[in-house]
Amino acid sequence: xxxxxxxxxxxxxxxxxxxxxxxxxxxxxxxxxxxxxxxxxxxxxxxxxxxxxxxxxxxxxxxxxxxxxxxxxxxxxxxxxxxxxxxxxxxxxxxxxxxxxxxxxxxxxxxxxxxxxxxxxxxxxxxxxxxxxxxxxxxxxxxxxxxxxxxxxxxxxxxxxxxxxxxxxxxxxxxxxxxxxxxxxxxxxxxxxxxxxxxxxxxxxxxxxxxxxxxxxxxxxxxxxxxxxxxxxxxxxxxxxxxxxx
Amino acid sequence: xxxxxxxxxxxxxxxxxxxxxxxxxxxxxxxxxxxxxxxxxxxxxxxxxxxxxxxxxxxxxxxxxxxxxxxxxxxxxxxxxxxxxxxxxxxxxxxxxxxxxxxxxxxxxxxxxxxxxxxxxxxxxxxxxxxxxxxxxxxxxxxxxxxxxxxxxxxxxxxxxxxxxxxxxxxxxxxxxxxxxxxxxxxxxxxxxxxxxxxxxxxxxxxxxxxxxxxxxxxxxxxxxxxxxxxxxxxxxxxx
Numbered sequence: 001x002x003x004x005x006x007x008x009x010x011x012x013x014x015x016x017x018x019x020x021x022x023x024x025x026x027x028x029x030x031x032x033x034x035x036x037x038x039x040x041x042x043x044x045x046x047x048x049x050x051x052x053x054x055x056x057x058x059x060x061x062x063x064x065x066x067x068x069x070x071x072x073x074x075x076x077x078x079x080x081x082x083x084x085x086x087x088x089x090x091x092x093x094x095x096x097x098x099x100x101x102x103x104x105x106x107x108x109x110x111x112x113x114x115x116x117x118x119x120x121x122x123x124x125x126x127x128x129x130x131x132x133x134x135x136x137x138x139x140x141x142x143x144x145x146x147x148x149x150x151x152x153x154x155x156x157x158x159x160x161x162x163x164x165x166x167x168x169x170x171x172x173x174x175x176x177x178x179x180x181x182x183x184x185x186x187x188x189x190x191x192x193x194x195x196x197x198x199x200x201x202x203x204x205x206x207x208x209x210x211x212x213x214x215x216x217x218x219x220x221x222x223x224x225x226x227x228x229x230x231x232x233x234x235x236x237x238x239x240x241x242x243x244x245x246x
Numbered sequence: 247x248x249x250x251x252x253x254x255x256x257x258x259x260x261x262x263x264x265x266x267x268x269x270x271x272x273x274x275x276x277x278x279x280x281x282x283x284x285x286x287x288x289x290x291x292x293x294x295x296x297x298x299x300x301x302x303x304x305x306x307x308x309x310x311x312x313x314x315x316x317x318x319x320x321x322x323x324x325x326x327x328x329x330x331x332x333x334x335x336x337x338x339x340x341x342x343x344x345x346x347x348x349x350x351x352x353x354x355x356x357x358x359x360x361x362x363x364x365x366x367x368x369x370x371x372x373x374x375x376x377x378x379x380x381x382x383x384x385x386x387x388x389x390x391x392x393x394x395x396x397x398x399x400x401x402x403x404x405x406x407x408x409x410x411x412x413x414x415x416x417x418x419x420x421x422x423x424x425x426x427x428x429x430x431x432x433x434x435x436x437x438x439x440x441x442x443x444x445x446x447x448x449x450x451x452x453x454x455x456x457x458x459x460x461x462x463x464x465x466x467x468x469x470x471x472x473x474x475x476x477x478x479x480x481x482x483x484x485x486x
Contacts (some may be wrong), residue, residue, distance in 0.1 A: 026421055052391065075299075079393050080394070084393035086386060090384070092391075104396065
């Protein structure tokens, strides 16, 4: 299968601090890539670069055939194909769950309102929130909000979904419901997914590839089960120890 | 000389005419001031992260210029007294026009000068209110919208705008009331607004107590109407 995301020698600096050093990464269509690593290792920056929320400082990024930085004017095109789910949900607080989900297709895909609402209703049903369509985000639990956010990202029918620590802001009892939705997306739709997470169980179950980042570099990658069982680098051994025993 | 109620009833028509003028200057002034303030407020944060990603290419110097011009406008207006602004516009500006062009009889009506002064003055303060409210909106919402492939213009109109607007209402209430009361300063350029009318009646009958009490109550009624309309708008908007 061809690769839908291609990073070649990517560097990203904020001011004088370089947070990504010469990253090379290629992601195939339909692949589920899980990115782990200690905080400050550049995981979030990496996926934020993929949909151009952060502009790369050097190197070459190709997403669905669009090349950055050459085609910098086409970042909106990239974002239409690459959805994102955030740690803090970021739902529009003045819109109901249904309006949140329908907003994307309506404005980005220029769909008429009733068609967008139909799509939104279907997606809310899919994430198990059909009866909450008229609630404002403030009236929903964290887990419910994140499921609405996933439905919202799916509504513009992207080819890739990026998840930036989607369960890190949730109470423990709500993590499961969100991971279940993510698992079903990976299994049912064959969506290409890049997931930054600390959920090792999810990584082992759903991930096709596990990437361990530290200090702005990809330190280790491979099949999740193998990488977790036989970590090569000391840093990954150390990291896995911390994740398991906290 | 005790309190004469008849003094009030006699001067009421003239005072009401003044109040009407005060109201007209205020309403035109704050409508224009809102337009001015929204443009300058957004101008001050043009091309910054508060309105989405930083521009590249030709848009970069353009956004810097817009920020600079908006900033100069806000600082100039905030840094000078409104009474000086009104006098400059009414007395000095026509002379300036005469000096740099051939137009001999350029004149600005006192009422026009009053309205324009309120527009520009309120606009500068409203610009800061707009800027503050927009900056206060969670940046993640803009990112979420952009990651759906929605244009920044659409996001400013449908997401940032409504959320920021609700936060603007309390400080806007302040500014509207200040602008209304500032119209009393146009006494210096001879606009027949409420304070001027009160001053003229007082000068002919010396009934300071009755006249200034009535004038004060009329201002209070007008500011209350402004404050209550804003409260009504605030309540109508969804809570978030």
